Amino acid sequence: AQSVAQPEDQVNVAEGNPLTVKCTYSVSGNPYLFWYVQYPNRGLQFLLKYITGDNLVKGSYGFEAEFNKSQTSFHLKKPSALVSDSALYFCAVREGGGSARQLTFGSGTQLTVLP
Amino acid sequence: EPEVTQTPSHQVTQMGQEVILRCVPISNHLYFYWYRQILGQKVEFLVSFYNNEISEKSEIFDDQFSVERPDGSNFTLKIRSTKLEDSAMYFCASRAFTPPETQYFGPGTRLLVL
Numbered sequence: 382a383q384s385v386a387q388p389e390d391q392v393n394v395a396e397g398n399p400l401t402v403k404c405t406y407s408v409s410g411n412p413y414l415f416w417y418v419q420y421p422n423r424g425l426q427f428l429l430k431y432i433t434g435d436n437l438v439k440g441s442y443g444f445e446a447e448f449n450k451s452q453t454s455f456h457l458k459k460p461s462a463l464v465s466d467s468a469l470y471f472c473a474v475r476e477g478g479g480s481a482r483q484l485t486f487g488s489g490t491q492l493t494v495l496p
Numbered sequence: 497e498p499e500v501t502q503t504p505s506h507q508v509t510q511m512g513q514e515v516i517l518r519c520v521p522i523s524n525h526l527y528f529y530w531y532r533q534i535l536g537q538k539v540e541f542l543v544s545f546y547n548n549e550i551s552e553k554s555e556i557f558d559d560q561f562s563v564e565r566p567d568g569s570n571f572t573l574k575i576r577s578t579k580l581e582d583s584a585m586y587f588c589a590s591r592a593f594t595p596p597e598t599q600y601f602g603p604g605t606r607l608l609v610l
Binding site: 413415417424425432484485486487 | 500502527529531537538539540541544551552554587589597598599600601602603604
């Protein structure tokens, strides 16, 4: 079985400061990891993914995430937050190469960037 | 940039009624999915569809649910007899065969069962 934990329901950060949204995962094999963002009354927008290769992946809107196999984590980061980054962020995982192709999502973290 | 579209954006129905939620996946994609998100809860997988048949389904996807690709562009989710607990946001997603990893989501249909 695969699972994702996002330990923080809410993250507040001041504009211009760095932000981190935490995610840890559990899968039986190699993980494929994803971050999605959801703005109010909108669908899930793909931000970035880790499949293989460099542990630091860069995505849309200046976001990046670091895959840490020993800590089974995939934290989302941005060096300088914008008010427009305020949204609900979901981490998702699936087992790479396995038959279970569906994504398992975390419970989401509401990011609020304060002006 | 191509995107997944869904109709309607909102649907209100009476308990026991049938609803059909519609999705138009990205045109060259071959895998299709439905997920749902009950208000305030996490996004949950319902079903995946490939080559005109269900690939996987979750325990949520019981006999009241069905999916269909009636033509070359639409992908539908039917709930035969809606229950109050079916009220949720329903997301359609699609992905290409290669690279296979990224699922792209539609804007969702908010279903309210009264």
